[in-house]
Amino acid sequence: MIRVIGRLFRFLAEMAAMAIAMPWLLFQLAVLLLLASGAGIVTFMLIRGLILGEVVVTDPTSVAGRLGFLIVQLAFWALAVRFWTYLHGFDHLFARRSNSHGSARFSSKAERAAFEQGDGLLIGRDPDTGQLLRYDGPAHLLTLAPTRAGKGVGTIIPNLLTANRPVLVIDPKGENARIAAKARERFGPVHVLDPFGVTGLPSAACNPMAGLDPGDPDLGDDAATLSEALVMDPPGQVHDAHWNEEAKSLLAGLILFCACHEPPERRTLASVRDYLSLPPARWAALLELMQESDAAGGLIARAANRFAGKAEREAASVMSNAQRHTRFLDSPRIVAAMARSDVDFADLRRGVTSIFLVLPPNRLDAYSRWLRLMVAQALQDIARAAERPAETHSAADAPAGALNGSGSATEGLEAPEAAQEAAEPPERRRDAARPAPAPAPALFLLDEFAALGRLEAVERGMGLMAGYGIQLWPILQDLSQLRDLYGARAGTFLANAAVQQVFGVNDLDTAKWLSESIGKETAYGHSESHQPGEPASLTTAPLARDLLTPDEIMQMPAHLQLLRVQGQPVMLGEKLRYYADPEFENLFTPQPA
Numbered sequence: 287m288i289r290v291i292g293r294l295f296r297f298l299a300e301m302a303a304m305a306i307a308m309p310w311l312l313f314q315l316a317v318l319l320l321l322a323s324g325a326g327i328v329t330f331m332l333i334r335g336l337i338l339g340e341v342v343v344t345d346p347t348s349v350a351g352r353l354g355f356l357i358v359q360l361a362f363w364a365l366a367v368r369f370w371t372y373l374h375g376f377d378h379l380f381a382r383r384s385n386s387h388g389s390a391r392f393s394s395k396a397e398r399a400a401f402e403q404g405d406g407l408l409i410g411r412d413p414d415t416g417q418l419l420r421y422d423g424p425a426h427l428l429t430l431a432p433t434r435a436g437k438g439v440g441t442i443i444p445n446l447l448t449a450n451r452p453v454l455v456i457d458p459k460g461e462n463a464r465i466a467a468k469a470r471e472r473f474g475p476v477h478v479l480d481p482f483g484v485t486g487l488p489s490a491a492c493n494p495m496a497g498l499d500p501g502d503p504d505l506g507d508d509a510a511t512l513s514e515a516l517v518m519d520p521p522g523q524v525h526d527a528h529w530n531e532e533a534k535s536l537l538a539g540l541i542l543f544c545a546c547h548e549p550p551e552r553r554t555l556a557s558v559r560d561y562l563s564l565p566p567a568r569w570a571a572l573l574e575l576m577q578e579s580d581a582a583g584g585l586i587a588r589a590a591n592r593f594a595g596k597a598e599r600e601a602a603s604v605m606s607n608a609q610r611h612t613r614f615l616d617s618p619r620i621v622a623a624m625a626r627s628d629v630d631f632a633d634l635r636r637g638v639t640s641i642f643l644v645l646p647p648n649r650l651d652a653y654s655r656w657l658r659l660m661v662a663q664a665l666q667d668i669a670r671a672a673e674r675p676a677e678t679h680s681a682a683d684a685p686a687g688a689l690n691g692s693g694s695a696t697e698g699l700e701a702p703e704a705a706q707e708a709a710e711p712p713e714r715r716r717d718a719a720r721p722a723p724a725p726a727p728a729l730f731l732l733d734e735f736a737a738l739g740r741l742e743a744v745e746r747g748m749g750l751m752a753g754y755g756i757q758l759w760p761i762l763q764d765l766s767q768l769r770d771l772y773g774a775r776a777g778t779f780l781a782n783a784a785v786q787q788v789f790g791v792n793d794l795d796t797a798k799w800l801s802e803s804i805g806k807e808t809a810y811g812h813s814e815s816h817q818p819g820e821p822a823s824l825t826t827a828p829l830a831r832d833l834l835t836p837d838e839i840m841q842m843p844a845h846l847q848l849l850r851v852q853g854q855p856v857m858l859g860e861k862l863r864y865y866a867d868p869e870f871e872n873l874f875t876p877q878p879a
Contacts, residue, residue, distance in 0.1 A: 314370060318370050322362035322365065323362070323363075325362050326361070326362040326363075329362070330355050330359075334354075387806065388806030388808050388833075389807070389808070390805030390807045391807060391833065391855050391856075392833070392855060393854060394855075395412075395414050395415070397854060397857075398414075398419065399412075399415075401420055401851070401857075402419060405448075406421045407421050407449060407759075409421050409427075409441075409787055409859070410787070410847055410849055410859030410861060410862065411859055411867075413859060418869060419859055421851065424727055424757065425782065425783070425852070426748055426760075427759040427786075427787065428759070428779060428785070428787070429759065429761040429786075429787045430763070430786070430788045430796060431787075431790045432763050432791075436863070437761055438461065438462065440847075440861040440863060441787065442455065443465055443864045444864045444870060446465075446470060446731075447864060447874055450473050450726075451638060451726035451728070451729055452633075452637065452639050452728040452729065453639075453641070453728070453729045453731065454631075454634060454728065455640075455643070455731040456643050456645075456732050456737075457644045458645060458646065458647050459484070459646065459647065460484040460646070461877065462733075463478050463487060464485055464487070464877060465864075465875055466875070467485075467640070469875070473640070475633070475639050476641075477490040478490060478642045479623060479629065479641065479642065479643050479644065481620055481644075481645070482619055485642075491623050491625060491627065492623070492663070493624050493625060493626055494555065494624065494660075495512070495544065495554055496626075497667065498553065500582070505545065506538075506583065506585045509541040509542045509582075510534070510538050511662055512541055513533075513534040513537040514743070515661075515662035515743070516534075516611050516655055516659065517533055517607075518658070519739070519740050529607045532604040533604055535592060535593075536604055537558065537608055537611070538585075539576060539585065539590060540562070542582045542589070543572075543576050543586050544561070545582075546581035547575075554621075554624060556621045559615040562605070562608055573590050573594055576589065577590045577591060617653065623656070630667070631664040631667035632671040634664065636671070638726075643657055643660050654738065654739065658738050658741055661732070661744065664730070665730075665743045665744070665747050665751065665756065666743065668754060668756055669751060672754040672755055728756055728757065730756065730759060732758065732760045734761070735761055736762060745778060748779050748782045760779060765796040766793070768780075784852040785849065785851050785852070786849070788800055788850070789847035789848065789861060791842070797836035797837075797840050798836050800834070800839055800848065801833075803850065804833050804850070804856050805832075805833060806831060806832055806833065807830075808828050809828070809830070810827065810829070813827070833856070845860055846860060846861070
């Protein structure tokens with residue numbers, strides 16, 4: 287109560303001081319303007335008589351005389367006002383604004399209007415107009431926000447409800463699938479890969495080895511990609527690098543052996559795990575079989591020879607690492623989720639397919655390699671589909687009777703059909719011959735991105751795969767997660783993210799980085815000096831100031847977010863809430879409280 291009374295008293299005192307000061311200030315301004323008017327009259331008369339002469343302007347009431355008098359008076363009035371502002375410390379209002387110390391600023395309403403058009407990905411809401419902000423470019427995106435800050439309700443689910451494009455989303459708790467799977471069915475097929483059944487929805491399965499073709503010249507590369515996803519390199523543990531690389535080599539050889547020599551129903555990673563669990567005698571026999579194999583261009587034999595040539599202790603360490611990285615395959619649920627293939631990740635390039643990868647948070651540590659496998663396989667399948675153009679129908683694919691002895695297709699058509707084709711206008715035939723428009727990029731919403739560990743396929747994807755029809759959107763809790771995983775190469779993710787969405791920052795490192803990356807503005811500082819017997823002198827000087835200091839970033843209201851779009855001033859936007867915003871009404875499946 288005392289504080290309230292004190293604040294009220296200070297407010298009334300300030301208002302009283304202003305009421306007393308304002309008449310005095312205005313009186314001083316009026317006196318200065320009056321003196322300036324007199325000085326202007328004298329100056330004008332001197333100009334007429336001494337400089338221009340009576341012949342030039344003989345009558346002050348003429349048009350030329352009035353114009354000259356007005357110009358002189360305006361000049362003296364401006365000097366009077368400038369002197370008045372200097373006396374009372376208002377001269378900073380007339381200070382010339384420049385970008386000499388920094389040009390950072392917030393986006394204008396007109397600049398934000400460019401992001402309110404089209405049907406791109408949702409990144410927020412304009413706080414002035416209330417319109418949705420969208421990004422419709424092909425580049426990648428990045429979100430930094432701590433846990434429980436609203437990444438799901440404001441970023442992931444709104445895009446799942448509205449984006450008419452192929453999507454792969456990591457769904458740790460399964461709520462994204464429960465809320466948005468039905469809405470995604472409007473656009474195309476939906477697959478939920480849920481080994482532990484947390485969503486209550488029918489679960490699909492995907493065998494990463496189903497696409498390995500023993501006759502494919504790229505078989506070795508495909509096996510290396512799988513082994514890369516199986517082996518997680520702990521960040522900062524350089525001493526494990528050798529053993530992990532050797533474990534990758536061994537696993538790649540075992541995967542190739544399984545793909546080339548096992549029957550189709552046995553070509554799974556569970557079989558590779560069985561190899562690693564063999565007793566010593568049978569393991570030695572398997573190595574001999576691999577050394578004798580000439581499949582996969584000799585890569586199987588090379589992998590076996592590389593392992594067999596190691597000293598006993600080194601070989602035991604390599605085997606131990608390979609077993610450690612495949613331990614997750616002992617789970618019957620994971621094995622069942624990879625026993626067959628209901629999903630073809632290449633469909634993410636062919637049409638609007640939605641894939642949910644569901645893994646509960648309490649199992650992320652133990653089974654994150656399954657997520658790595660799925661993401662790596664999806665990236666590889668899409669890139670492979672982009673590299674290989676659609677195959678044209680061969681003669682073997684043509685219907686019976688379509689080709690005669692001379693190989694002419696049109697001669698095999700029935701007469702009415704041939705006549706109808708010939709009667710089509712040239713414009714229609716040209717339209718039919720044009721290539722189909724490129725499909726929309728497949729969006730990878732990588733929630734809990736840090737759980738994937740360091741994954742080379744994702745790093746390459748951020749730097750190279752935007753042209754392959756892949757758009758990555760990693761979602762992390764803070765910048766330290768990215769730096770812990772990728773070290774100095776974390777800059778690859780920041781540099782290739784055309785949109786950086788940040789909100790709810792509560793750690794100093796992320797706040798400092800964001801403040802520095804936003805930049806500085808040119809502000810104006812005021813200093814007052816006193817000389818004995820003279821009035822106070824107020825000086826205004828430009829200085830550099832962070833547009834947003836780290837503490838200001840950490841104290842932002844919970845409903846606001848910062849959007850850094852490439853080539854644009856930083857935007858201050860509002861976060862979305864799918865359950866409360868009218869744009870998403872009746873689109874999502876309500877969940878019990």
